[in-house]
Amino acid sequence: MHLPPEPHGQLKSARFPQPVEDTLERIRRAAELAGDDWLQVLGLTEKQYLRLLIERVPLAARTVESVAARFGLSFESVMRGDVDYAALSAREKGDHDPLPARFSVGAFSRRRTSIHLLDYVELNHGWRTRSRILRHFQMSEALFKDPDQSININFVTELCEYLSKSGCSTDVMKSMGEHSFVANRKTPLGRLLRSYGTSRMLHEHVFTELISPYFDKNCIYQLVEISDHHCVVTARPSTEVQDELMQKVIGSTHVCSAKVGSFQSLSGYLGLPFSKVTETDCVHSGAGVCRFHFDFQGRAGLSRPGPHLASA
Template sequence: MNSIGFFTPSPFSDNLERLHALSHLSKNEWLDLLGLSWKKYYQYKVGLADFPTSSLNEISKYFSIAEDALVQGELNFSELEARLSSKDELPEKYTIGAYGRRRTPITSIEYLEKAFGWRLKYDVLNHFQMSAATLQDPFATISIQMITDMAEYLKKRQFKANDFFRMGVYSAEGNRYGLIGKIYSEMENLEQVYNIFLNKMIFMFEKNCTYNYEQVTKTSGLLVMKSCPDIASELKVKYLGSESICELKAGLLASLPSYMGLNNAKIIHFTCEHRGDDACRFHVDQMNCSPLSSD
């Protein structure tokens, strides 16, 4: 049998496992596609055998991918995910009280892949019975309960407050080259960025909470955020979101200066509805938002 010399661990082996995950084929169906026994496949995965060219050909045909692209690892997984996803509808529970946009879930899922790899991303999507195609349109509506449930699931996977904060910071990377990034980058100063985003633009993206931002000094501001009672009642919760979601929002707040080429702000989340306070309050310290290094 002809074969190609790939041994585990290798980018090819990792891509092969990712294609299996994308295919939604069972283990036996996957082995049937490859034309391999479990033993032969295991031998390949542990580096005791080469990968048969006949199996490569079957993968190429099944996914409509050129064999050269498979061998060289030149795969556009975003395109593959959109093309192969069997469903693009939200689970029904996340269509109830859908007063937010999918932008934050999209950048949060992107962050999981960037920081922890595709396996965690697919694990989360599968757990919530969603596909990558569900999170393609950033302006499509979604319930805040989806990102809240995702955060709770990740907490069970040992995610801490800092992980959710970094997830929020990453939102700037996901939005930097879009219309939002362009608008923020052209603003005159940080006071304008925070005022316009939190007192005007935020309602384009979600209507789950009320936001009141005040620039207290030239280098600091205060955000007061409260759940909308009617939406909380619709979702049958006392408060919308969770402490983890507040940490994610703190990261988002910290990242706003980066649109202007500045270092992140320091955020202190000092009261929280989810801890029994009357509102969630964030102190925004812009003192050290110096220009980002070009290194």
């Protein structure tokens, strides 16, 4: 994964649509800071600040870095003027768990998916990378303490897009999805999934009873066929979600790749090797539904999950 480098030196703001000075002023007003408190955030003396205002001297990158660090933002978001000022103001007034507006409308997803994707990033790339990603989205760790809280699918969609642009391949997206087993196996949900004696029973219950309350209400899932070693599941976008979000396209090919990984990991709850799941049709490629084919072992206790989980 190759994240954007940290900035240094003076700013070259030609590629940014809004003067960064305007963004800093909006941040100051949203935070209701003035005088010495604001100077401390900027890391400037009063004389330096006056020169900045009156003489329009070039703004040093370290000043923007200081502001970004203080308010849990990324350097790039400050430079672009892409700041959720309402959420920033709420945090400053004591609400440390404000969900950005673009992720709160049409919140039909559980946060457990977001949590296991972020956990995978931390496990494989370190906590600093996880922290930078959260700052990019102007979100705090507090938002991901409860896996049963709601969030809309656009967060996972944007997260997967961000990771893809940072170098994550389709196979990595699937591995991120598989990490759901590691994240959930010791939870009440994990214990429930372990209670089913066969793969057939497990997949039947997941896709007829559990998928909506525990995982995903963004799609309507249908178990088309099932046997002791195979099943076929279709998923189509929920019209209710489309109406709430006012968008026809729900998710992305990257989200589907992560979903394949999550589906593959289901057999792991029974002590079996992960299933082989293939998406043969996808709405993001023009199909009417996403179609997933599962191949799995039948009974629990035959073997243990694959060795790729040993480091988790």
